[in-house]
Amino acid sequence: MTEYQRIVLAARPRGAVQPENFRLETATLPALQDGEVLVRNHFLSLDPYMRGRMSEAKSYATAQALDETMLGGTAGEVLASKHARFAAGDHVVGMLGWAEMGVCDGALLRKVDTSRIPLSAYLGVVGMPGMTAWYGLNHIMKPVAGNTILVSAASGAVGSAVGQLAKLQGCRVVGIAGGAEKCAYVIDELGFDACVDYKAGNLAADLARAAPDGIDALFENVGGPCFDAALPLMNAFGRIALCGLIAGYNGDDLAVRNLRFMLTSRLSVRGFIVTEHLDLWPQGLAELAALVAGGKLKYRETVAQGLAAAPDAFIGLLQGRNFGKQLVQLIP
Numbered sequence: 001m002t003e004y005q006r007i008v009l010a011a012r013p014r015g016a017v018q019p020e021n022f023r024l025e026t027a028t029l030p031a032l033q034d035g036e037v038l039v040r041n042h043f044l045s046l047d048p049y050m051r052g053r054m055s056e057a058k059s060y061a062t063a064q065a066l067d068e069t070m071l072g073g074t075a076g077e078v079l080a081s082k083h084a085r086f087a088a089g090d091h092v093v094g095m096l097g098w099a100e101m102g103v104c105d106g107a108l109l110r111k112v113d114t115s116r117i118p119l120s121a122y123l124g125v126v127g128m129p130g131m132t133a134w135y136g137l138n139h140i141m142k143p144v145a146g147n148t149i150l151v152s153a154a155s156g157a158v159g160s161a162v163g164q165l166a167k168l169q170g171c172r173v174v175g176i177a178g179g180a181e182k183c184a185y186v187i188d189e190l191g192f193d194a195c196v197d198y199k200a201g202n203l204a205a206d207l208a209r210a211a212p213d214g215i216d217a218l219f220e221n222v223g224g225p226c227f228d229a230a231l232p233l234m235n236a237f238g239r240i241a242l243c244g245l246i247a248g249y250n251g252d253d254l255a256v257r258n259l260r261f262m263l264t265s266r267l268s269v270r271g272f273i274v275t276e277h278l279d280l281w282p283q284g285l286a287e288l289a290a291l292v293a294g295g296k297l298k299y300r301e302t303v304a305q306g307l308a309a310a311p312d313a314f315i316g317l318l319q320g321r322n323f324g325k326q327l328v329q330l331i332p
């Protein structure tokens with residue numbers, strides 16, 4: 001009988017997530033059955049969607065159960081396998097949740113090659129967030145060279161990839177991010193043409209200056225004032241990939257004052273959930289992996305240390321304390 005540590009959902013949040021919503025506890029591993037794999041997690045992925053799963057409000061996915069392991073993506077190493085495709089020592093990504101280790105059906109794991117790409121990147125730029133950027137850009141925004149595109153939460157896991165992929169397609173790319181340091185990174189390191197600090201107090205005017213020819217396609221990660229400021233700048237027949245509304249995940253009001261521009265600029269708006277397009281993942285992940293291995297797609301990580309640090313890191317993610325992909329490292 002092997003014991004391990006995990007974090008469970010102890011109580012559903014009301015408004016902002018609090019440390020009391022989580023509980024660290026010891027659990028016992030089940031015996032390995034045929035077709036199953038025992039994995040030790042090296043990294044946990046913390047993602048904004050987890051806030052939605054903590055709540056019972058109507059959504060595209062069912063709420064996660066109370067007193068169960070917080071769900072989430074993981075990257076780790078196979079310790080033991082009763083599945084033909086996996087052997088001890090393989091690096092795998094899966095959905096083992098906020099736990100040091102776990103047993104799962106091998107069909108739910110993906111083996112990854114860490115010879116050219118670090119294991120952690122498979123939870124970010126070469127994982128779900130990278131695919132989100134790739135899908136929204138190529139299948140909804142469909143930019144052509146010379147277009148101006150705008151992306152909010154531009155320094156984050158998804159936004160940073162959107163902007164770099166659009167630059168590779170010859171677009172002019174404008175980002176929105178919180179604070180001077182994140183904006184400088186977005187321009188200087190990621191190569192965006194401009195980045196507006198939404199916390200500086202002049203969002204509408206700064207955005208208009210950064211996009212003098214208007215915006216042809218918008219990748220919306222935030223909602224609220226950022227989205228509202230972008231709408232009047234959208235060019236006729238502009239496309240909006242509605243990816244996330246993180247400004248409202250803790251319950252803040254996301255009123256849209258500039259809704260009329262959706263009509264007068266004849267905009268196309270499409271929400272999407274990246275996990276509903278799994279057929280495209282092999283293509284997208286292969287392209288992202290090649291770009292990362294070739295040094296053409298950069299990424300940044302904020303790494304919290306140890307399982308017990310996960311709740312605070314998650315609370316920080318919803319407040320913009322992370323800088324790039326938020327991870328928790330379990331094995332130093």
Ligand SMILES: NC(=O)c1ccc[n+]([C@@H]2O[C@H](COP(=O)([O-])OP(=O)(O)OC[C@H]3O[C@@H](n4cnc5c(N)ncnc54)[C@H](OP(=O)(O)O)[C@@H]3O)[C@@H](O)[C@H]2O)c1
Pocket residue numbers: 047048049128129132153154155156157158159176177178179182221222226242243244245246247248272273274275317318319320321322323324325326
């Ligand atoms: N549709 C899908 O399938 C799908 C899949 C993955 C992710 N998403 C969505 O994509 C978005 C980005 O996810 P991510 O994983 O890349 O996270 P991330 O950008 O790495 O981290 C979240 C960032 O959001 C920004 N933020 C938080 N609260 C904000 C607020 N009130 N106003 C403005 N910005 C705020 C913060 O950056 P600043 O410091 O710049 O404010 C924070 O760093 C989220 O909305 C997420 O839900 C959707």
